[in-house]
Amino acid sequence: MKRTADCLVIGGGIIGMLTARELAAAGREVMIVDKGHLGGESTWAGGGILSPLYPWRYPAPLTALASWGQRHYPSLIEALREATGIDPQWEPSGLLILDADEAARALQWARAHGQDLVQIDGAELAGLEPGLGPRPGRALWMPGVAHVRNPRLIKALRRALEVMGVRLCEGVSVNELLCVGDRTRGARTSAGCISAPQVVVAGGAWSASLVTGLGLETGIEPVRGQMLLFAARPGVVRRIVMQDGRYLIPRRDGHVLAGSTVEYVGFDKSVTRAARLSLHEAALNLVPALGGFPVEAHWAGLRPGNRDGLPLIGAVPGMEGLYINSGHFRNGVVLGPGSARMLAQIMGGQPVSVADPDPFRPERSCVPA
Ligand SMILES: Cc1cc2nc3c(=O)[nH]c(=O)nc-3n(C[C@H](O)[C@H](O)[C@H](O)COP(=O)(O)OP(=O)(O)OC[C@H]3O[C@@H](n4cnc5c(N)ncnc54)[C@H](O)[C@@H]3O)c2cc1C
Incomplete structure (x- = not known):
């Protein structure tokens, strides 16, 4: 079976879900594929503190991205509550x-x-x-x-995505990215091939294995x-x-x-x-x-x-149509909203309004293996 979407998001943790939400809000047809349940990995296990721990120990670009998330969490929670009736308990x-x-x-x-x-x-x-x-x-x-209750945030995001018409494929594993020359075409999954001109790698700790087939390493572990x-x-x-x-x-x-x-x-x-x-x-x-x-x-x-403490957000070098949003280490919940908006703006060819995207560009650590 060959299904199609404008954007295929691989991985339905908080980063994949928030990215899908931004892309769908921009009018794109979006599909998320997850090998397990949406939010069932690091996102479920996390504490939901909406600040880096000891925030002064991090580089300035991370502070900028975290601050964006902190400013926007109240409106995100309100929007989710309104759309789904589920309260993620922002405290x-x-x-x-x-x-x-x-x-x-x-x-x-x-x-x-x-x-x-x-x-x-x-x-x-x-x-x-x-x-x-x-x-x-x-x-x-x-x-x-503040902090949020992760399992409730996951539930609310999942429901909000359904309401927005995002297609959710759970229990489906991506085995290989499909490329023709230096252009992404989609992915081969355990349930068949999915064709999409834009593909986002948001596989959390597993992200590295998704791009090794392209001869790239990411430093994500x-x-x-x-x-x-x-x-x-x-x-x-x-x-x-x-x-x-x-x-x-x-x-x-x-x-x-x-x-x-x-x-x-x-x-x-x-x-x-x-x-x-x-x-x-x-x-x-x-x-x-x-x-x-x-x-x-x-x-x-x-x-x-991730090696340098900053997530990778942007286009994967050398492969048109392939993007990555991963490597958020201890801060994926607080950094998620800003990372998702930033990537959606990059994918849409718009100016990035969240923070300077340069320090997050994948080129710095997404290199030939
Ligand atoms: C104990 C603990 C405490 C934490 N506390 C906080 C905190 O207080 N505040 C904070 O901001 N952050 C915290 N974090 C970090 C935060 O949880 C992570 O940074 C964040 O969840 C990462 O999200 P993600 O979407 O990148 O990864 P994940 O949530 O791991 O999602 C990745 C998804 O990709 C899927 N996937 C992977 N490979 C494939 C494939 N080949 N095919 C299909 N699907 C695939 C997986 O099934 C998974 O669902 C904590 C983490 C832990 C473990």
Whole structure:
């Protein structure tokens, strides 16, 4: 069977879904193919914090892309809620960072980029998060940082795409990109060939394997992250709290996510006892009362890691009609809206209004293998 679309998006994680949404909104006929369920991989496993962790450690272009997403999330959530009736639970809880040793650098970054980040003392900290364990004398506070509930965001996006007429092919794997000379023609999948003049690789951690057949390597690799879910009650944790790379995220119904590990173990998505113990200990150090609640779930996801910390967004060099939107590593949820708009503008031949696209151009790391 040979099906056709204007644009074929390979991979239905948050990046593929948001890209498809932008393309459909621009009047294109869009099809998404996913080997599993839409949003079922890294996007489902993630925490949904709408800020890079320790944002001052990232290059300026990433700050620009994240800021665009942060500004546009409220309207995205509202649009999804209106179109689908599903609420992704956008919560502006704020982010407390208890590692104060980087305060000078953080404050300088905040001034340079117009970000809302202040240093607070122990009393203010106790007021913001009464349940904290041993409290440092000072902390960093980002009151504007929000989080979303990933499974609900996925549901809402999926429904919104259906409403927009995007064709969703789940349980269908892309085996090979179809090219004639230096022009993309579509893809060969487990359910037959799909013909499309524009193809977007949004395969998350698996993106590299999609372009190796073209003799290209991307630098994108899987990075495992494990997470625990405490069945706590509302109020036990009020803010996103972070220390030494470990964080807690309070959901509206009282559940608390505790994340996350960063492990270079290939495509192994299993969970480990060592990570469970370490995440549990870090969570109880932050908020001791969590010790009174059971761990309801423990899972792992594979982030699409990338060498230079910036995602690849744009045309794949040397192959007309082929685009990539991948390599968002720890920040795909916050970077997703800006990345999707940027790529849709590039594909439509329009000026890019989101941020300077040059630092994200695939040429820098999408090179002959
Ligand atoms: C534990 C953890 C915590 C995180 N916390 C946050 C956070 O708080 N904030 C934040 O912004 N980000 C966070 N992230 C990162 C974020 O989840 C990712 O950056 C984002 O989900 C990447 O989205 P994606 O669409 O590129 O990849 P994915 O969600 O992995 O989607 C890729 C899709 O491509 C499909 N696919 C792959 N190959 C093929 C093929 N050959 N054929 C068909 N389909 C294919 C897969 O089935 C998959 O559904 C976290 C990640 C993890 C694991």
